Amino acid sequence: MTRLTGLDASFLAFEKDGAHMHVGSVLVFEGPAPHYDAFAERIDRGLHMVPRYRQKLAFPPLGVARPLWVDDPHFNVRYHVRHTALPAPASDAELRALAGRVFAQQLDRDKPLWEIWLVDTMGDGRFALICKTHHALVDGISGVDILGVLFDLSREADEPEPGPPWSPRPTPSRAELLADGLVERAIAPLKFARGLVAAPERAGVGAGRAVAGLAAMAAAGVAGAPPSPLNVRIGPHRRFAWVEAELATFKGVKNALGGTINDVVLTVVAGALRAHLIRRGRDPEGVELKAMVPISIRADAERGALGNRVAAMYAPLPVGVSGAIDRYRYVHGAMAHLKESGQAVGAQAITRLADVAAPTVLDQAARLQSRQRFFNLTVTNVPGPQLPLFMMGRKLEAFYPKVPLVLNTALGIAIMSYDGRLFFGLLGDYDAMDDLDQLATDLDRAIGELAQCAGVDAPRRRTPVRT
Numbered sequence: 001m002t003r004l005t006g007l008d009a010s011f012l013a014f015e016k017d018g019a020h021m022h023v024g025s026v027l028v029f030e031g032p033a034p035h036y037d038a039f040a041e042r043i044d045r046g047l048h049m050v051p052r053y054r055q056k057l058a059f060p061p062l063g064v065a066r067p068l069w070v071d072d073p074h075f076n077v078r079y080h081v082r083h084t085a086l087p088a089p090a091s092d093a094e095l096r097a098l099a100g101r102v103f104a105q106q107l108d109r110d111k112p113l114w115e116i117w118l119v120d121t122m123g124d125g126r127f128a129l130i131c132k133t134h135h136a137l138v139d140g141i142s143g144v145d146i147l148g149v150l151f152d153l154s155r156e157a158d159e160p161e162p163g164p165p166w167s168p169r170p171t172p173s174r175a176e177l178l179a180d181g182l183v184e185r186a187i188a189p190l191k192f193a194r195g196l197v198a199a200p201e202r203a204g205v206g207a208g209r210a211v212a213g214l215a216a217m218a219a220a221g222v223a224g225a226p227p228s229p230l231n232v233r234i235g236p237h238r239r240f241a242w243v244e245a246e247l248a249t250f251k252g253v254k255n256a257l258g259g260t261i262n263d264v265v266l267t268v269v270a271g272a273l274r275a276h277l278i279r280r281g282r283d284p285e286g287v288e289l290k291a292m293v294p295i296s297i298r299a300d301a302e303r304g305a306l307g308n309r310v311a312a313m314y315a316p317l318p319v320g321v322s323g324a325i326d327r328y329r330y331v332h333g334a335m336a337h338l339k340e341s342g343q344a345v346g347a348q349a350i351t352r353l354a355d356v357a358a359p360t361v362l363d364q365a366a367r368l369q370s371r372q373r374f375f376n377l378t379v380t381n382v383p384g385p386q387l388p389l390f391m392m393g394r395k396l397e398a399f400y401p402k403v404p405l406v407l408n409t410a411l412g413i414a415i416m417s418y419d420g421r422l423f424f425g426l427l428g429d430y431d432a433m434d435d436l437d438q439l440a441t442d443l444d445r446a447i448g449e450l451a452q453c454a455g456v457d458a459p460r461r462r463t464p465v466r467t
Contacts, residue, residue, distance in 0.1 A: 001058070001068045001172060003184060004136060009066040011135040012057075012109075014406055018236040018429070020106045022113070024132040024402035025416070025425070026099050026240070029394040033120045033127035036083040042392060043116065044077040046149035048163025052137060053080075056112050061174050065181030071168035072112055081116050088121035095119065095128055096240050102130045103402055103427065104238040113137050126397070135404060151389040151396070225290040225376045229280055229432070230273075230411045237430035241440040242400040244423050245447050245458070247386075252456035257325070259332040264450070265381050265415055265422075266291065266335070267328040270317040271446030276439050277319060289317040292375040313338055314375055324450040378403050381415040388419050400425040411439075 004012075015021040034042075047053050055069040086094050098119065107113045113134035120127055149160075172180070225231070250264045269291070277284045293315045315338065318330040380403050389396045401414035402425045410432035414425045424443060428436040451458040 001070055001180070002052075003068050004057075004066045006066065008136040012067070015106070017407060018234045019405060019407045020104070020236070021135045021404045021406075022103075022107055022132045023135055023138070023404060023414075024103055024130070026095065026242070026398075026400040026402070027129040027131065027396060028095075028122070028398040028400075029127055029129070029391060029396055031122070031125035031127055031394065033118065034392045034394070036081075036118055039118055039392070040078055040081040042159070043081055043149065045162045046160050047077070048166065049149055053112055053114055054166065054168070057109055057136075058172060058177060060177040060181035062178070064178060065184045068172075068177070068180070070171055073168045073171060075112065075168065079111065080114055081118070083118045083120075085120035086122070089124070090119075090122050095122065096242070099130050099240040099402075100238045100430070102132065103240060104236055104430070106236075107132060107134050127394075150391050152391065153387070153389070155390050155393050155395070157390065225373045226287060227373070228287075228289060228376050229277070229282065230289075230376045231373050231408050232410055232429070232432050233408060234405055234410050234429040235431055238405075239428045239430050239433055239436045240400075240402065241426040241428070241436045242398075242424060243426070243440050243443045243447075244398065244400075244421055245444075247417055247420050247422050249447065249451050249456060249458045250422060253328075253451055253454045256454045256456055257328055257332070259328070260335070262293075262381055263328065263332045263335055266293075266315055266317060266379065267324070267331045268443060268446040268450055269379055269413060270319050270321075270327050270331065271324060271449060272439060272443035273317060274319040274322075275442040275446070276435070279435070279438065279442075284319045287320040289319055289376040290374075291315045291317050291377055291379040294378070294380045315379070317376075317379075324446070324453045328450065328454075373408060375409070377409055378406070378412040379415075380413075382417075384416050384418040386417065386419060399423050402427050405429060411436075 011021045052069060054072055054075045056072040058068045058070040060067070084098070086098060102115075102117055107115065113136065115132045117130040118127070119130060122128055247261075250261050253264045254261055270289070273289060274284050277287070291314070293313050295313055316331070316334045318327050318334075321327045321330055380401075382401065384399065396418070399416050399418045400423050401416040403412040403414040405412050405427060410429040412427045414427075416423045416425070424440075426436055426440055426443070428439075433439070448458050
């Protein structure tokens, strides 16, 4: 048995009402689609590399401790690998609508927390996968490693060798769960104290720097985020949209202006949201929205491990700045200041606090978050492989990521780099973001505007827009 970390358990606590805490993606491949039986068998053959995908949650009685991962004695890969088809020839718009419906469905907590949908009959002979994995199981960085179950580096790669026969370990009884939880509750403070003392050394900073980081995180939280149309009570239903661009364009802008790819990403998001506010009749002048930006605190030695090793920083989005270059300079300066403030160090310490918090405390924190506005939206940027990937001999053409929505936050934007391109996945509440496709167009225009102002050619996308 493996106990969820405090951060992993917090994702369960945040899953209330319309907030579904699974990450996901839409993957588009060249055709033809594989037969469902062969596809399910391919995934089943690789599950020995990610044994948690055969495990489900076990909750200790009375909430004495965080849940555990235990083997699912009734595991059946065909429950998790699903098959559907769109009317041929299906358009990208129909695939986006289907993805929105799939992402709107909460994962069953009585089963391992993942699904993969095989979608037939895309246009041009293509097919797609819609993937869902609960945030408690995997974060974005380690999730890239898990795709090794599916992907090959060449079209002619051999089928993976099957693992040893799998037999589930006995499910613990309620008495065993209670006893184990009471022991964990007793020793958790000591484990936390040891970890807190060692954390600054592992991060390469002194204790004073860690304290300063905590202060910076506290100040960011107290300041809150401004009111916006993005912060409303959300429902369970979702819309999904996407944009793609050449990675060379983003590299050209950051080289021309100085800074990072992430600075460019945040700047074009700010430009798109400025257009979004204006279209909705809101005056953006003087407004600075706040994005929650997850950052990886996963050590290299932990790559490929399941579970979350992420913290968060709060990044400004200067929608009140009209010029693209001025917006970039604002973002670049603000992000440099955030790094100097030590927010990342403070965020890492905060995630350790969750490891000793009782489940009831995590529930209270979730309720507090639902009443407060700490940020306006989530923006997460995950680096991916810069070479083509294949699955059962079919080339992966596009990789559109999805980040979950938390309560009172109607928009999340995830970015994934792959094979020389950046793929933006936009998830919106169905009712609050009925203009999500227009926001995607705003984002596409913001990319072109910033590139033009920076004197960078923005080459046409290799994959044409399909409606």
